[in-house]
Amino acid sequence: MSDLKLQLKDAQKQAMRDKNKPRLTCIRTMLSEFKRIEVDERIELDQARGLAVLDKMLKQRRDSISQYEAANRQDLADIEHSEISVIQEFLPTPLTDDEISSLITQAITDSGASSMQDMGKVMGILKPLLQGRADIGKVSGKIKAQLA
Template identity: 45%
Template sequence: MLREHLNTEIKAAMKAKQSLRLTTLRLVNAAIKDKDIAARAGDNADGVSDDEILAILAKMVKQRNDSVTAYEEAGRLELAEQERSEIEVIEEFLPRKLNDEEITAAIDVAMAKVGASSIRDMGKVMGELKAAHAGQMDFGKIGGMIKQRLG
């Protein structure tokens, strides 16, 4: 499903001569194909699933956010702006981000589902959240929220 949507958007960007969008979409497609090749080597003839594609997209957004920070610190604002533009294109394929109330509710549900009672259960909670909400929240930031609730 995501794969077809991506290919449709690549064709549309070509027709509209949107070079930055086209380049970004091709980078995404290349990352997916790399993962497909690795999956086939591991006896997975179907390639990567939509969930794995979402993980790839989330990783690409995180990498670009890190680059934005580095470029801004180095005074390379034009490069930081280009990375932000790429982030916008990639995020079109990710599910809507959850707000703080929704994140808190999702943490409560995950804690109840895995029976979390102490900080030692944090990994189980994170695993449940990653499975249920891939691409919808920044897992680096919610770690503190989980610790606070478990601690």
């Protein structure tokens, strides 16, 4: 069992002891998503894939927040904000803009990328390094700017 999954199970037990229902619900959602993937694909989730799942959940929450705020439903947006804070506890420390820029520059030189057609090569190098530590969509925009 991965360290991430063990962390989630320990946090679930602590949330039960603390009777913290919103936190417990969010942790259970994360664990159920892990379990769904393990059952569907008949695999044991490793650390990298677990981070990818949490990263995806984070992106879903951010999308929901923008939709709730557009619909003037701040109560639901607040719930999503609290879930984001819980999910972020289990992700590694986010990278700074300077660190991301230096990783992009390094990946471009390593791959020999010179145009937009080489973006896939650069993303292939960066994705494992950035998983759970940066918003891949924003990184993609920065790569496009450097390759343009």
